[in-house]
Amino acid sequence: MIPVVAIIKAKAHQEKNLEAVLKKMVVETKKEPGCMAYTLHLDTKDSRVFVFIEQWMSEQALQAHLTSTHIQAALARQEELIESLDIRALMPL
16 A cells, blocks of 8 residues: 655645646546545644645556556646645655
8 A cells, every 4th residue: 555645835826726737636546446535634833734635556557546547647737736736645654
């Protein structure tokens, strides 16, 4: 299993637009083979910061996710909507 945390900060005044894109990603991603968990959260101290907490069955499943059509479509809007993006695959200890 591969846990992943993705922290995404919206550009100023783009919070609602980014939230809509991210919610669509949740719906499509949960259909992917190898997706064990994929939840979207909003930072309680900064309404521009969204956090995905994910669990993937394998590295192959994670890579398929990152290259999927819906993820690539969302990333195509990165310049418009996203100030910063930090994706971290983790290793359980």
